[in-house]
Amino acid sequence: MSTTFRSCFVPTGFILGYIAYLLLGALVFSAIERPVEETLKSDLSSLKAEFLNLSCVNATALETFLEKVLQANKYGVSVLENATLPTNWDLASALFFANTMVTTVGYGHSTPLSDEGKAFSIVYALIGVPFTMLVLTACVQRLMHPLTYGPISICQRRAGLQPRTASVVHFIVLLFLVVLGFFVVPALVFSTIEETWSFLDSFYFCFISLCTIGLGDFVPAEKPGQRLRALYKISVMVYLFVGLMVMFLVLRTFHKLADVHGWTAFFQLPSYEEEDEDREPIIEQEPDDESPEAEKASVKPLDPSSQVSYNSINR
Amino acid sequence: MSTTFRSCFVPTGFILGYIAYLLLGALVFSAIERPVEETLKSDLSSLKAEFLNLSCVNATALETFLEKVLQANKYGVSVLENATLPTNWDLASALFFANTMVTTVGYGHSTPLSDEGKAFSIVYALIGVPFTMLVLTACVQRLMHPLTYGPISICQRRAGLQPRTASVVHFIVLLFLVVLGFFVVPALVFSTIEETWSFLDSFYFCFISLCTIGLGDFVPAEKPGQRLRALYKISVMVYLFVGLMVMFLVLRTFHKLADVHGWTAFFQLPSYEEEDEDREPIIEQEPDDESPEAEKASVKPLDPSSQVSYNSINR
Numbered sequence: 001m002s003t004t005f006r007s008c009f010v011p012t013g014f015i016l017g018y019i020a021y022l023l024l025g026a027l028v029f030s031a032i033e034r035p036v037e038e039t040l041k042s043d044l045s046s047l048k049a050e051f052l053n054l055s056c057v058n059a060t061a062l063e064t065f066l067e068k069v070l071q072a073n074k075y076g077v078s079v080l081e082n083a084t085l086p087t088n089w090d091l092a093s094a095l096f097f098a099n100t101m102v103t104t105v106g107y108g109h110s111t112p113l114s115d116e117g118k119a120f121s122i123v124y125a126l127i128g129v130p131f132t133m134l135v136l137t138a139c140v141q142r143l144m145h146p147l148t149y150g151p152i153s154i155c156q157r158r159a160g161l162q163p164r165t166a167s168v169v170h171f172i173v174l175l176f177l178v179v180l181g182f183f184v185v186p187a188l189v190f191s192t193i194e195e196t197w198s199f200l201d202s203f204y205f206c207f208i209s210l211c212t213i214g215l216g217d218f219v220p221a222e223k224p225g226q227r228l229r230a231l232y233k234i235s236v237m238v239y240l241f242v243g244l245m246v247m248f249l250v251l252r253t254f255h256k257l258a259d260v261h262g263w264t265a266f267f268q269l270p271s272y273e274e275e276d277e278d279r280e281p282i283i284e285q286e287p288d289d290e291s292p293e294a295e296k297a298s299v300k301p302l303d304p305s306s307q308v309s310y311n312s313i314n315r
Numbered sequence: 316m317s318t319t320f321r322s323c324f325v326p327t328g329f330i331l332g333y334i335a336y337l338l339l340g341a342l343v344f345s346a347i348e349r350p351v352e353e354t355l356k357s358d359l360s361s362l363k364a365e366f367l368n369l370s371c372v373n374a375t376a377l378e379t380f381l382e383k384v385l386q387a388n389k390y391g392v393s394v395l396e397n398a399t400l401p402t403n404w405d406l407a408s409a410l411f412f413a414n415t416m417v418t419t420v421g422y423g424h425s426t427p428l429s430d431e432g433k434a435f436s437i438v439y440a441l442i443g444v445p446f447t448m449l450v451l452t453a454c455v456q457r458l459m460h461p462l463t464y465g466p467i468s469i470c471q472r473r474a475g476l477q478p479r480t481a482s483v484v485h486f487i488v489l490l491f492l493v494v495l496g497f498f499v500v501p502a503l504v505f506s507t508i509e510e511t512w513s514f515l516d517s518f519y520f521c522f523i524s525l526c527t528i529g530l531g532d533f534v535p536a537e538k539p540g541q542r543l544r545a546l547y548k549i550s551v552m553v554y555l556f557v558g559l560m561v562m563f564l565v566l567r568t569f570h571k572l573a574d575v576h577g578w579t580a581f582f583q584l585p586s587y588e589e590e591d592e593d594r595e596p597i598i599e600q601e602p603d604d605e606s607p608e609a610e611k612a613s614v615k616p617l618d619p620s621s622q623v624s625y626n627s628i629n630r
Contacts, residue, residue: 010582051372052372052373052374054372057366057367057369057372058367062363062366066395067395069384069385070384070385070388070393070394070395073385073388074532075532078385079381079385080378080381080382100528104526104528105528106523106527106528106530106531107423107530108422108423108529108531108532111531111532115515118515118516118519119515121523122518122519122523125523125526126522129528134582137584137585138582138584141584141585198430200433201433203437204434204436204437207437207440207441208421208436208437208440211440211444212419213415213421213440213529214421214423214528214529215421215422215426216423216531217389217423217426217427267325267449267453269449269452269453270456
């Protein structure tokens, strides 16, 4: 397979495969969890009716009832008449759940109820989390040139900045654009769409999500009667994915910056260009190596002429 | 500062700083959230008393009451008599919350109630998440030699394995030990301590936590009347931290393995030893560079003689 072909094919293939994997997860979660959820729902509503029929409500009866209510709520099943979405496991919701799972955000606003669901979650995340990291890495790898190397070189050539200054200026501009485009603007959008969310709530949601903390106290599209709910859920998914990619890009750019300023070396951390010990191959390459890629990788680090300076590309 | 001194000082300093940072977070969260939680708690209990005093419970009254109950529950404040822990924001709980925040696990079993708490969460995670990554990286960096390079070399020399085979055998053994020591054994412990957790529940908890998904449907030490609760919370924190470190180690070892077998090159991903484009310095090093570390880092990659083969160390 030629390098050019792979260069186009790999990210596209990864993204298509990723979408297929999410869909698969959504279908399985939906199939496993929906019947369990429905049983719990009907149990809960009959319990509520029973409770209302009591001639006199005493503390013990209320306590027992509330215990069941909170237990069900833990799994995302609400006792309220108007607050209940038809289900937590329709295709859009299941897709959203699968996505928050593999990106390790994990809001936990709805969680698998059944043992089958839990077991499937383990297997699904076991493949899905590394797969997501792979897709994100492959995409960010291709974004580094146009968004990091390119702009820094322009700063140097056009504005005549010193290399170190250029990398700092670039990082500050990148950070500003990311904060604006992935925190401030989305926060404004969320605070408009979600009636009960203040701007701080929305900003907090964006931050907690893109750090993959995902506390789950704020989850979009969980209010009943939301218009175009499925589309909204999918949009949030896309926002999360692209947002994570951008966070990853910022992190890598910062890592390069730290290398340039000698911070990684000072703290004896692996540099972006990796320290000596880490640059060594884990094992010696066999001389009769049949893989041309592996051979290429093992030869190049030892060949100083292959080390093209970043700036020389743009000269 | 000498390299040897830094080699001992950096990880120790990082870990001490990390503990101090967690303690600071716990104190602030505790100070901010405790009064808000207490107000919510007393509101809720007076609401409950009021509800019980109603001469006849109708559907509307119940609905309003339940709405408040669920709202409070979202923030970790329970309406139940026996199920309520004294507070979610005592020092051990706040420490646990701060830890799940900076490790991006984020169970969300308790979440900040106040605007100050949310704002502090953002600032705290902004510093804490990269700090945690730094500490984990610094620790894993130092574990790679004894746990990955060392054992592989022993496999090669003692068992006379081919280098590629040795790296695969090492990875399988490492994986087996990690699954046993960080999933199976802790799952057994949790299922013993937490009465309502089955083995699957506990295993699912370990997995969801160490992948940093943290759905929060299972959170240890949240049952009332648990003996030595504070100590138990701290132990879980230590388990999470060491577990994450080990997961990181497995990931890095796998990355090296993927390089050796040419998989990263095939998918055009950044190799552990980094591809050419990435090995280039982001900018050219200035000739009058005042930092000896930066200079060293920039010179060494170009000097083939500095590339000591992994195996040659052990000869």
